[in-house]
Amino acid sequence: DVKVTQSSRYLVKRTGEKVFLECVQDMDHENMFWYRQDPGLGLRLIYFSYDVKMKEKGDIPEGYSVSREKKERFSLILESASTNQTSMYLCASSLSGATYGYTFGSGTRLTVV
Amino acid sequence: QQQVKQSPQSLIVQKGGISIINCAYENTAFDYFPWYQQFPGKGPALLIAIRPDVSEKKEGRFTISFNKSAKQFSLHIMDSQPGDSATYFCAASRGSSNTGKLIFGQGTTLQVKP
Numbered sequence: 077d078v079k080v081t082q083s084s085r086y087l088v089k090r091t092g093e094k095v096f097l098e099c100v101q102d103m104d105h106e107n108m109f110w111y112r113q114d115p116g117l118g119l120r121l122i123y124f125s126y127d128v129k130m131k132e133k134g135d136i137p138e139g140y141s142v143s144r145e146k147k148e149r150f151s152l153i154l155e156s157a158s159t160n161q162t163s164m165y166l167c168a169s170s171l172s173g174a175t176y177g178y179t180f181g182s183g184t185r186l187t188v189v
Numbered sequence: 190q191q192q193v194k195q196s197p198q199s200l201i202v203q204k205g206g207i208s209i210i211n212c213a214y215e216n217t218a219f220d221y222f223p224w225y226q227q228f229p230g231k232g233p234a235l236l237i238a239i240r241p242d243v244s245e246k247k248e249g250r251f252t253i254s255f256n257k258s259a260k261q262f263s264l265h266i267m268d269s270q271p272g273d274s275a276t277y278f279c280a281a282s283r284g285s286s287n288t289g290k291l292i293f294g295q296g297t298t299l300q301v302k303p
Contacts, residue, residue, distance in 0.1 A: 080232070109290075111293075116198065116296075117295060118195070118278060118293045118294050118295040118296045119233070119278060119296075120293075121290065121292075124290055134290070166232055166233070168232070177223060177235035177238070178225075178233075178291065180232025180233050180234065181232050182230065182231055182232050183231075183232055
């Protein structure tokens with residue numbers, strides 16, 4: 077069964093900490109995405125990558141960075157966590173081209189205290 | 190900013206009824222419109238998608254209706270079942286783009302009462 081695996085289901089971090097969210101896909105997909113999900117706001121794109129070491133900013137990149145050193149792994153980094161980054165973070169992957177559906181991971185619920 | 194606006198935010202339907210969720214978009218370059226279904230504790234999963242060269246697409250009890258001139262599309266769930274209770278997201282993208290970046294709506298939480 078094809079999968080997108082996010083390393084943590086729940087995470088609690090302190091304000092100012094550097095936080096790493098890891099995502100691994102086993103489908104040889106070119107594209108990988110990080111979204112955050114907040115009630116009433118839907119899914120908002122933070123960053124995406126369409127190839128190894130390639131990345132582009134999404135709609136809300138401030139306070140975040142990403143790393144894609146290998147095709148199967150896409151990491152989201154919160155350089156200095158803040159309480160307004162408390163959210164559900166979803167990783168997704170897809171084949172190249174928009175008409176292929178995304179495969180999402182189950183999400184990481186991050187709480188910053 | 191490119192936007193997709195979704196309504197209603199929440200919906201309660203009786204078992205056997207029709208659930209209708211609406212979305213509107215602004216960017217006329219969008220040419221791929223999927224719907225995703227998310228159950229609690231899970232990531233969203235692709236449910237059904239449509240391209241603007243057709244006005245309707247049906248898969249089982251799920252139908253997308255598309256109105257290109259109004260820049261609107263909607264999801265109809267016929268004979269709604271309690272198992273359909275989930276959060277639904279519409280989305281849009283430029284299908285010709287190889288990056289496949291989807292813009293999502295705000296989401297609709299559907300509850301189907303037995």
